[in-house]
Amino acid sequence: MSRADVLAGPVPPAAPAAPAALPGAVARLLRSELRLVFGRRRNVALLSGLAAVPLLLGIVLYVAQGTALSGQGPGFVARVTGNGLFLVVAALFMCLPFLLPLTIGIASGDAIAGEASSGTLRYLLTLPVRRGRLLAVKAVATLVFVTAAVLAIALVALATGAVLFGVSDLTLLSGTTIPAGAGLARVAGVTAYVAASLTGLVAVGLFFSTLTEVPVGAMAATVVVAIVSAVLDTLPQLAVIHPGLLTHHWLDFAEMLRLEVDWGVLGQGLAVQAAWVAVFGALAWGRFATADVTS
């Protein structure tokens, strides 16, 4: 199913050669784009795979409960058996370094380069939508998919945690216990911050996607950026550039689990993401608006 097929119906047959915005065209394009992204079999498989992570983690922790190995593990894993809410945090914590960047790489790397490699990009460009708007539609669709991936992890983790370990009052990192309702809100905040802190990498992936006609190249480059950023973050010699690194503030979601949430810390993390979005969004636009599309 190509884009041209999907849009054949709604688009007026006499589409002008130089695309000019028609009312509703962008919304229609976005709707078809979302249908396409969520209809792709590999994307569905990706979502299911991510959703399986908390399920597996929960079952493993449930089985290991009461053995000598319970209460061990990095970050929040040790706390899951006490409170199912922590399974959401633990699952996101485990997916954040690699699985989520991989998901972003696949979704954003494919956005433009995928169309180019299958030869549908030039048909897409004949639509009555400007190139900048087309890029924006691609970006929004990718963001929606990435958000769906984070939500899939969080919701499956919440359900699994609630069934296996129950939901009780939440003990914050500061040792203070808050009611389960407030705890749920905190965990929702963690999920929202994690989703928002992935936007910078989406912009980077979209930029790579405009550079090449080989989707795998753009996907790999996006994942490499995330990993290189994480590696640079561990080098104390580079402490000066750490605050600006794409991945530096990813773990700041823990702020949501402290006694008094310092919104300044979270705001700084989001500001860095916004900066990456601005720079790489502009780069992607600069490249895509002027590129010769031959395929």
Place this chain on the structure above:
Amino acid sequence: MVPGVVAAAVAGAFLAPPLLANAGAEGLPDLTPAELAANVAAAESVPLSGTVVYTARLGLPEIPTALTGANPIALLGGSSTLRVWTDGEDRSRVALLGDTSEYSVVRDGPEAWTYSSTDEEVVHYALDAAGQARYAELEAELREGPSPDVAADLPTPEEAASAALDHADESSTVSMDASTTVAGRDAYQLVVSPKTQGSLVGRVVVAVDAETWTPLRVQVWSTQDAETPALELGFTDVTFATPDDAVLAFAAPADAAVRDVIIPLPDETDLAVPDAAEAPTDATGPEDAPLPEGVTVTGTGWETVVEISGIDVQALLGSDPAAMAGLASERLIGSDEAQELVGEFVPEDGEHPGSDLDLGALYGTLTSESPEGQVISSALLTVLLTPDGRVLVGAVPAETLRGMA
């Protein structure tokens, strides 16, 4: 073109605020050290909350908190972020932040708790029965205000400040530095530097808020590094308001392991020591205070060296550090080439990159051999542990300690 403009705008947005914040404080009236000290002494302690960044550049190996979680041992090196809340009286909370962990110390009147989110352990410190009675008594006294005859004995803030300055004058030079801005607040800077050259401490700089007279930043500079302070503890963000009651209270989480520690009331002889130290104008200096057995003090001022005898370090560690160090550097890694590579990165003198927090290994990492014993040297403090069980500690170079051993 557009991407370039966007990049420039982003860079500007991120770089401009720090540059603006670094501008010095203008328009603060000049103060002498004595006036500043009097203001600080007269100021009441105020409720505040804020973020404190602590940076240690002691030349000790850095211990990554990613491996240990938030743990006070991380304060030995590197940079740590702390959150501080206090009501200005006897309730406070300090939280040491890790990436995904936190170590909290909460003080609520006569009780205190520590909580580590990594191992979910609560330690509850409380005074024994006699101590609690004494605390309540003192608190009641404080509430009533000092009785007239005690009030007559108490020095005025000006007297206390000048006494403190006189005391400092014996070994140090006290001066004012240019006023500065700390955490967005105008601050005076007081500089205390040793009069003699024998100490590792170059100078101590204290930045004091010009409005509330609260110390906002302390920097300790080593004589070995003129570029950056060896120790720096300062607010990056501070609010002078009473913190929320929930922050200052602590109740152990339901599933946490609680360890109770009862602190006995110190007996009268121990109490005499701080009294003597608090009254430096007396003819009897602090050196006349009784010292515990096995402790001798040599030198004065910044070059004071404390010697403690009869300490069996090996027994405390429960293992032979040399064997530990040897073990770590001799472990076999796959191929010979890889082993050689590791060997190249491990210094010859038995130090090795310590990610393992085994106490013995840590000790092996920190110390180096000398003819007189094991030496722990840092930018500010040197410790010498001799084989016959003496420990010498002082803010002096290692050579000085080795000469005394």
